[in-house]
Amino acid sequence: MRSFYQLSHTDLTDLLKKEGFSTSATNRLFNWHYKRKEISPCDLKVSDKTKDFLKKHFHFDLPKIDTVIKAKDKTVKFLFKLHDGRKVETVLIPFHQKYSICVSSQVGCAMKCSFCFTGTQGLKRNLTTSEIVGQYLKAWLWLNENRPNEARISNIVFMGQGEPLHNFDAVKKACEIFLSQSGLSIGAQKITISTSGFLPGLKRWSEEMPGVNLALSLHSPFTKKRDELIPINKAFPLKEVLKYIDEIPLAKKQFVTYEYLLIKNFNDQSEDAHTLGKMLCGKRAYINLIPFNPFPGSTYKRPSQNEVEGFKAILDTYKIPTLIRTTKGDDVLAACGQLNTAL
Ligand code: SAH
Ligand code: SF4
Numbered sequence: 001m002r003s004f005y006q007l008s009h010t011d012l013t014d015l016l017k018k019e020g021f022s023t024s025a026t027n028r029l030f031n032w033h034y035k036r037k038e039i040s041p042c043d044l045k046v047s048d049k050t051k052d053f054l055k056k057h058f059h060f061d062l063p064k065i066d067t068v069i070k071a072k073d074k075t076v077k078f079l080f081k082l083h084d085g086r087k088v089e090t091v092l093i094p095f096h097q098k099y100s101i102c103v104s105s106q107v108g109c110a111m112k113c114s115f116c117f118t119g120t121q122g123l124k125r126n127l128t129t130s131e132i133v134g135q136y137l138k139a140w141l142w143l144n145e146n147r148p149n150e151a152r153i154s155n156i157v158f159m160g161q162g163e164p165l166h167n168f169d170a171v172k173k174a175c176e177i178f179l180s181q182s183g184l185s186i187g188a189q190k191i192t193i194s195t196s197g198f199l200p201g202l203k204r205w206s207e208e209m210p211g212v213n214l215a216l217s218l219h220s221p222f223t224k225k226r227d228e229l230i231p232i233n234k235a236f237p238l239k240e241v242l243k244y245i246d247e248i249p250l251a252k253k254q255f256v257t258y259e260y261l262l263i264k265n266f267n268d269q270s271e272d273a274h275t276l277g278k279m280l281c282g283k284r285a286y287i288n289l290i291p292f293n294p295f296p297g298s299t300y301k302r303p304s305q306n307e308v309e310g311f312k313a314i315l316d317t318y319k320i321p322t323l324i325r326t327t328k329g330d331d332v333l334a335a336c337g338q339l340n341t342a343l
Pocket of ligand 1: 115116117158159160162163164196259261290291292293294
């Protein structure tokens with residue numbers, strides 16, 4: 001049986017049309033399951049025949065919560081158990097009285113970046129659209145029940161496990177469901193896809209997902225260092241990726257975020273900062289500096305707060321808006337790059 005949450009608004013309308021049902025039910029069904037977040041079958045004004053058809057062919061199950069870990073700073077990490085027993089993690093990150101949700105797009109990841117805990121497990125499988133949307137719905141329901149006055153998730157970032165552009169079709173459809181006006185109605189500017197620079201996916205992203213934000217994990221302006229950190233840099237060199245991004249027409253006020261992981265004595269020297277500054281100045285760019293989060297078995301080290309601030313001070317001279325990402329939830333291994341479900 002298929003999951004109802006596999007269907008985009010267009011898919012559902014096409015299906016209802018094909019079966020000879022009224023397509024006006026699509027908005028009502030999206031309203032029921034996404035706006036009202038009901039998981040029981042719809043009891044709004046939808047014909048009995050349509051309801052019976054849906055009940056017969058679709059289920060409304062969400063991923064099951066295996067474990068919930070709450071950090072001191074209110075970050076919540078969910079370990080979800082999927083239908084085949086695989087596990088995947090989702091993190092709710094507190095942010096100005098609201099939450100950002102960091103969703104996973106794959107179990108593991110094929111890109112094998114040397115600094116990433118997820119990368120150490122390799123790709124186990126892609127997530128389906130319903131498993132991506134399910135992470136959001138389940139986390140929302142958990143908040144509604146456990147922190148009733150705070151059940152607001154304002155941003156979605158694809159920064160959990162996996163390379164979202166390497167699972168393009170499922171991620172694209174999940175975004176269509178997030179965006180759907182009669183459903184969750186989340187603005188495109190509130191969704192960010194983070195990529196290591198997987199160029200084939202990036203090309204599709206620019207054509208098929210206009211308005212959705214992009215974050216590029218840059219991590220070093222130097223080929224040799226970036227090759228070491230992100231092995232797909234050899235297949236899709238940074239220069240080509242940046243050239244491609246420069247040609248994407250951005251919406252008004254839209255920026256590209258460049259993530260820069262800071263590793264002590266590796267890519268945190270003033271030469272790195274100046275070369276990065278020269279590379280990005282003049283672009284519609286934000287820089288997010290992410291101090292390396294250690295994990296069991298990692299050999300890289302995290303720079304001190306002073307060193308991180310010194311790096312930022314150099315970038316400031318290039319007039320690029322730069323944020324130091326404070327590590328949230330690291331007391332429960334919920335911070336970026338610490339997601340590994342093979343344990
Ligand atoms: N695959 C995508 C999105 C998931 S990773 C990507 O690579 O962009 C999300 C972010 O976490 C990326 O910027 C990634 O470089 C960063 N990250 C991975 N491991 C990390 C670690 N150990 N410490 C800090 N950030 C890490
Ligand atoms: Fe995959 Fe991103 Fe981790 Fe690289 S950093 S292994 S692309 S999840």
